[in-house]
Every structure is written in C-alpha cells, then in structure tokens.
Amino acid sequence: MKRTRGFTLIELAIVLVIVTILIGGLAMPLSAQIQARRIAETNKTLEEARHALVGYVMSHPSSGNPDKPYLPCPDTNGDGLENRTGDICTNPDGWFPWADLGTGAQDAWGNRLRYSVENREYADRSKGLPNLALLTPPYATLNLKRICRSSACTSFDAVYLPAVVFSHGPNGWGALNINGNTLAAPTSADELENTNAGPSFVSRTPSKAGDASGEFDDLVVWVSDGVLRSRVCPAGGCP
Numbered sequence: 001m002k003r004t005r006g007f008t009l010i011e012l013a014i015v016l017v018i019v020t021i022l023i024g025g026l027a028m029p030l031s032a033q034i035q036a037r038r039i040a041e042t043n044k045t046l047e048e049a050r051h052a053l054v055g056y057v058m059s060h061p062s063s064g065n066p067d068k069p070y071l072p073c074p075d076t077n078g079d080g081l082e083n084r085t086g087d088i089c090t091n092p093d094g095w096f097p098w099a100d101l102g103t104g105a106q107d108a109w110g111n112r113l114r115y116s117v118e119n120r121e122y123a124d125r126s127k128g129l130p131n132l133a134l135l136t137p138p139y140a141t142l143n144l145k146r147i148c149r150s151s152a153c154t155s156f157d158a159v160y161l162p163a164v165v166f167s168h169g170p171n172g173w174g175a176l177n178i179n180g181n182t183l184a185a186p187t188s189a190d191e192l193e194n195t196n197a198g199p200s201f202v203s204r205t206p207s208k209a210g211d212a213s214g215e216f217d218d219l220v221v222w223v224s225d226g227v228l229r230s231r232v233c234p235a236g237g238c239p
C-alpha cells in the first residue's frame, strides 16, 4: 500500500509567501476601487446639484420681472439654506444650499459641496437673468465665473459662467465637513485657486503630491448662461 506524503515545513512556507503576495496584490486595487466608486458617486451628486440649479431657476421668477428667473444664493453658515439679505446675495461664495434644493448634503467623503454664483443680477431676486446680448464682454458689471486649466488661468474650458459647484475631492483640503469643521487648506496653487474668493476656478486631470503641478483632486461642474436660457426662457429668449 502506497503512503501519502504530507507537506513539509518548507513547502508550507512557500505557499504562505505566495498567498501573502497574492493578497497584497489584491488589496491595492480594492482601495483604488473604493476611491473610484466614491469619485463616481460624487460626480453623480454634482450632476444632480447642476440639474437642481436649473430646476430652481425654472420655478423662481424674479420679483422685478416675472419673465426673468433667478438662481439661489450660497449657504454661508453651513445649515444648507441659502443666505440672502432681502433680495440680494451679499456673498457670492459659500456652500451649495442643499436643503433648499433637495439634493445630496455632502460628497462621498462627508464634505459639503462649494457653490459660487453671479450675485449682482443672476441671484438677485429683484433682477434675475441679465440679457447678455445687450452687454459687451467681459461683462464687467457682473460677477461671472470662469473655468481654468491651472491657477495661472492662461487657458479656459468655460467663461462668463453664472454658477460653479465643486467638491474638494478625496483629499478634502479646504472643505467644510458635515460636522461643521473646516479641514486644512490645500497646498497646491490649483486647489488654493478654488478656495479663494474670485472669478477663477481650476478643473483639470488629478495629480499626486509629488507632481510638478502639485496635488489636485477637486471635482468641478458649472452652469452656463446658455444652458439656463435654453431651459427656462420661452421661445424668443428671456426679455
């Protein structure tokens, strides 16, 4: 009768090493998969926020001209409700007013979405959408936004925008989290550009800390005047 031979200690050790290498190889893609899922989830939340802005405009005619709708003001005290003084937004930069618009309250990392709006006319309840056709670029009387490919703002993906919404991304630098805490400020010029008040916002391919352009992982969406006008103005355009 033939005797069955068991594994030697050396054979077992070799098997253990192989299993450890395999698990190590699987663990990295798993964390990358979770991050990719969170980014996709946040992009969806941002897209919903963008649609909600258009929906808001469709149902909010201005008091001065019922044919001219207006955008919501930013939330500046973190309760999810817009902050408006009478008819006007005193601050064009803040957080997305998710409670007013019935959208997601946070990105996939537990941080509020940022929101900047043209507050001199688009978000003024007594004024509403200005007629850009009657104005001359660069529309100096308006507080419009632009999307740049770097903080130097030498090339643009979009200009003359009424509203920008963004997430601070996986690193969360500069974000307000759902517990009301503000996270550490960004280190790269491109992410800093998105946290300082001003017309310019950076949207570009993500880069890691060691990259020459610095760390960048913000997720940015915007609403153009043309999109608003095509959805809310009757045929022939808003007055």
Ligand SMILES: [Ca+2]
Pocket: 074, 075, 076, 077, 078, 079, 080, 081, 082, 083
């Ligand atoms: Ca508020």
Ligand SMILES: [Ca+2]
Pocket: 167, 168, 169, 170, 171, 172, 173, 191, 216, 217, 218
């Ligand atoms: Ca970021």
